[in-house]
Amino acid sequence: MRHTLSIVVENHYGELARIVGLFSARGYNIESLTVAETLDPSVSCVTLVTSGDDRTIEQIVKQVNKLVRVLHVEDLTGSSHFEREMVLINVRTESHTALHTVLSLVANDHCNVAEVMEDGLIIEATGEWKEINALVQKLVPFGIRHIVRTGTVAVCKHPGEQITSLVGTIASSGQDLQHRGTE
Amino acid sequence: MPLATIDDRAPAAPAPVTPAAPEMRGARLLLEALVREGVDTVFGYPGGAVLHIYDELANMKSQLRHVLARHEQGAIHMAEGYSKATGRVGVVLVTSGPGATNTITGIANAYMDSTPLVIITGQVPRKMIGTDAFQEVDTIGITRPCTKYNYMVREAREIPAIVREAFYLAGTGRPGPVLIDIPKDVTAEKAPFVYPTELRLPGYRPSLKADQQQIEAALERVLAAERPVLYVGGGIIHSGASDELLQLAEALHIPVTPTLMGLGCFPSAHPQCLGMLGMHGTYCANMAVSESDLLLAIGVRFDDRVTGRLDTFARGAEIVHIDVDDSSLSKNVRAHWAIVADAKSAMQQMLDALAAHAAPLSPQRLDSWWKQIETWQVRAPLVYLDSSDKIKPQQLCEKLHRMTDGKAIIATDVGQHQMWIAQYYGFREPRQSLTSGGLGAMGYGFPAALGAQLAFPDRQVIAFVGDGGFQMTAQELATAVQYGANLKIIIMNNNSLGMVRQWQEIFYDRNYSHVNMEWTPDFVKLAEAYGATGLRARHPSELHSVLEKGLSTPGVVVIDVIVEVEENVFPMVPPGGGISDMVLE
Numbered sequence: 001m002r003h004t005l006s007i008v009v010e011n012h013y014g015e016l017a018r019i020v021g022l023f024s025a026r027g028y029n030i031e032s033l034t035v036a037e038t039l040d041p042s043v044s045c046v047t048l049v050t051s052g053d054d055r056t057i058e059q060i061v062k063q064v065n066k067l068v069r070v071l072h073v074e075d076l077t078g079s080s081h082f083e084r085e086m087v088l089i090n091v092r093t094e095s096h097t098a099l100h101t102v103l104s105l106v107a108n109d110h111c112n113v114a115e116v117m118e119d120g121l122i123i124e125a126t127g128e129w130k131e132i133n134a135l136v137q138k139l140v141p142f143g144i145r146h147i148v149r150t151g152t153v154a155v156c157k158h159p160g161e162q163i164t165s166l167v168g169t170i171a172s173s174g175q176d177l178q179h180r181g182t183e
Numbered sequence: 184m185p186l187a188t189i190d191d192r193a194p195a196a197p198a199p200v201t202p203a204a205p206e207m208r209g210a211r212l213l214l215e216a217l218v219r220e221g222v223d224t225v226f227g228y229p230g231g232a233v234l235h236i237y238d239e240l241a242n243m244k245s246q247l248r249h250v251l252a253r254h255e256q257g258a259i260h261m262a263e264g265y266s267k268a269t270g271r272v273g274v275v276l277v278t279s280g281p282g283a284t285n286t287i288t289g290i291a292n293a294y295m296d297s298t299p300l301v302i303i304t305g306q307v308p309r310k311m312i313g314t315d316a317f318q319e320v321d322t323i324g325i326t327r328p329c330t331k332y333n334y335m336v337r338e339a340r341e342i343p344a345i346v347r348e349a350f351y352l353a354g355t356g357r358p359g360p361v362l363i364d365i366p367k368d369v370t371a372e373k374a375p376f377v378y379p380t381e382l383r384l385p386g387y388r389p390s391l392k393a394d395q396q397q398i399e400a401a402l403e404r405v406l407a408a409e410r411p412v413l414y415v416g417g418g419i420i421h422s423g424a425s426d427e428l429l430q431l432a433e434a435l436h437i438p439v440t441p442t443l444m445g446l447g448c449f450p451s452a453h454p455q456c457l458g459m460l461g462m463h464g465t466y467c468a469n470m471a472v473s474e475s476d477l478l479l480a481i482g483v484r485f486d487d488r489v490t491g492r493l494d495t496f497a498r499g500a501e502i503v504h505i506d507v508d509d510s511s512l513s514k515n516v517r518a519h520w521a522i523v524a525d526a527k528s529a530m531q532q533m534l535d536a537l538a539a540h541a542a543p544l545s546p547q548r549l550d551s552w553w554k555q556i557e558t559w560q561v562r563a564p565l566v567y568l569d570s571s572d573k574i575k576p577q578q579l580c581e582k583l584h585r586m587t588d589g590k591a592i593i594a595t596d597v598g599q600h601q602m603w604i605a606q607y608y609g610f611r612e613p614r615q616s617l618t619s620g621g622l623g624a625m626g627y628g629f630p631a632a633l634g635a636q637l638a639f640p641d642r643q644v645i646a647f648v649g650d651g652g653f654q655m656t657a658q659e660l661a662t663a664v665q666y667g668a669n670l671k672i673i674i675m676n677n678n679s680l681g682m683v684r685q686w687q688e689i690f691y692d693r694n695y696s697h698v699n700m701e702w703t704p705d706f707v708k709l710a711e712a713y714g715a716t717g718l719r720a721r722h723p724s725e726l727h728s729v730l731e732k733g734l735s736t737p738g739v740v741v742i743d744v745i746v747e748v749e750e751n752v753f754p755m756v757p758p759g760g761g762i763s764d765m766v767l768e
Contacts, residue, residue: 010386013335018327025328055513062510068332068352071386 002031003057003077004154007046008166010069011037018067019046028052028060032085032129032151038167043071045167047153049129071166080157086150087132088114089123092143102142109135120145204375209339210235212376213303213365214243216346219378222274224248224265224637226258230278231318232305235370240276250637250666253658255282257630259289260656263298264631265638267617268592270423272353273298273634278305280318283364284325288624290360291329295621296444297421299358301349302330308368309337322364331359336366340374347379356389357508358421390507393524398532401479401503401520406544408477408501410552411437414460414489417444417620418482418506420613424527425449428481431530434537436549438556440468442483443601444620447610452589457556458565461489462756463602466563466765469756471556473763475500482506482526485515486621495761505529563754563767565606573747574723576600576675580607583645583673586730591615591643594632596652597623599681602752604647626655629672633663636670643734644669650676650703660713663739671734672741674706677748685751690758710741719743 031049093099111125252258262273283304307316349361458465504518512521567577594617595601619627632646684698707717720729733742754765
């Protein structure tokens with residue numbers, strides 16, 4: 001079964017490699033992985049989608065928790081949370097018919113045309129991974145030239161105190177957010 | 184933030200700079216920090232990237248003894264032996280590239296067997312990292328999966344705090360190896376020596392006390408059991424919990440079976456000790472576990488060599504598992520009661536709960552269980568056939584027990600000799616048995632024994648090795664002689680890779696494939712070439728006198744004991760079998 005884990009980790013040299021290495025060394029699957037810093041620049045949050053039976057997921061959570069710099073691990077699957085994934089699809093629209101069909105499809109599926117080219121469109125869509133899968137399936141017949149998915153990010157609807165204190169607080173040493181974005 | 188830059192942020196918390204702190208170069212900061220951590224011995228091997236450190240080491244001879252190994256693998260196994268025998272953190276110092284890679288076997292070994300080590304590796308200068316420089320290797324990348332943690336030092340001022348953290352991580356919780364990789368130019372850079380007063384490790388919270396309710400509930404189950412077994416391992420030794428174990432076992436009058444890593448944590452000669460369990464454990468221990476209705480497992484990890492086939496392991500037992508490492512709980516075998524705690528604290532809590540218990544325990548409550556256990560003991564005790572013309576390895580191990588009164592520190596490699604010592608030596612105390620359990624590394628025993636001997640110069644220390652394993656690290660004879668070690672090396676010489684030979688005999692229809700050492704050196708002459716004493720015993724009639732002479736001759740003595748080649752280790756759980764399906768002979 002698919003599980004979405006939220007991992008809060010100190011933003012130190014090599015920590016992402018440690019997490020990824022743990023998965024490959026123990027034969028666990030990574031279906032998607034996203035990472036970025038939180039309000040506190042010394043702390044990063046990883047959203048990792050994996051799969052396995054309950055026993056495997058329990059072991060994964062324990063193994064990740066054991067990593068020295070990992071501050072918190074939570075299996076979001078089964079608790080109330082919100083997931084999103086973004087995709088950029090470069091789809092062929094060489095004929096007028098194709099262009100029209102794709103545009104109507106895009107309108108129905110609440111996604112955006114990010115760029116219009118002579119022979120194709122770049123479609124930008126955000127949704128749950130299943131919705132993204134469905135969209136991709138619909139566009140395949142037109143000819144997808146390039147596609148990039150971000151992988152799932154997930155946020156708790158009712159996070160515990162611990163998560164909030166780790167990722168939702170601007171550290172006293174934290175710089176101004178706008179500045180940090182340009183680093 | 185792009186993925187690649189997660190690594191580039193947040194330098195380690197800098198030590199506060201006070202004006203009074205003296206400036207010194209990184210190399211000195213490192214050694215001063217080691218002294219602060221109470222280190223007295225460093226096992227190492229110099230090289231280009233650690234030249235500054237060795238330069239400073241020469242100035243600190245009164246505080247730090249350096250033991251010059253002949254190969255970095257030797258150095259790290261010495262540190263492991265030192266650590267396993269003393270309970271302190273072992274320290275290794277090697278250069279970059281091959282110096283670091285030669286320690287990998289030892290690092291992986293220490294990781295598997297939870298041995299606390301701090302390994303310091305040199306690295307090429309910061310500006311040359313990533314350029315495929317001479318003797319450059321990605322030590323951090325290579326050791327990430329086999330260390331508890333590792334550090335790349337980026338500035339000299341970080342050194343004291345990193346050393347402090349490294350020792351703390353290595354020695355606490357489930358112990359393990361921690362590596363510090365230091366670029367050469369960092370060891371030349373000057374910075375003030377400020378030793379941190381507190382550690383900042385918010386994600387690392389080793390558990391100590393068990394949840395009291397869990398302990399009480401588990402104890403109720405133990406007391407309600409009719410066929411309980413106490414299964415104990417290396418965790419007892421790491422947490423120094425042998426006294427608590429003895430008290431608890433005696434109070435409950437419950438049978439005890441130690442793992443290979445737990446040998447000595449409970450006295451082998453104790454009437455409640457069933458002997459080791461697992462693949463080459465006693466029939467009695469394995470049957471007791473298989474038929475138990477409650478397994479109280481403390482400081483163990485349900486290793487495959489213990490459990491055999493998982494779906495038949497202790498099928499009817501309720502399992503109470505106590506371990507300091509949460510990820511060991513329910514990893515291989517689902518525990519009904521999974522308790523994260525240090526073994527010592529948890530057993531003390533259990534003893535306290537037991538003392539508070541209203542009804543005193545009836546000494547007869549487990550009588551029928553003990554009767555059953557006795558029938559297994561009688562049915563298949565450990566036995567071997569004596570021979571009039573060939574020395575039997577089991578006979579050698581028993582003799583060694585008698586001649587050392589069971590009090591020697593004994594280090595082994597992996598294989599037949601290791602199993603026979605485990606079966607026949609009869610360890611009395613914790614930290615007497617030094618062995619490569621999880622990784623099963625040949626070449627470990629001799630240098631590990633040397634490390635232990637250098638820690639305890641007045642104790643009887645024996646390297647008990649096979650002829651195969653000894654040849655993997657035999658060059659350390661030079662180290663042993665150089666440092667005046669009073670070390671006895673007993674080679675159980677069957678002129679073959681015995682355990683592999685045994686498997687080829689039993690499971691591959693005697694298709695012996697590359698297990699016979701068709702050429703081995705004359706170990707007596709080899710010893711002499713190194714300036715050690717060499718002795719040999721070929722016949723049972725001379726075994727006693729040769730051992731007696733060898734054990735009483737001061738200095739490094741190699742005793743080459745030629746044993747029966749065809750002898751196999753029994754009883755045995757065949758691969759893929761359940762532990763109640765033992766092959767007895």
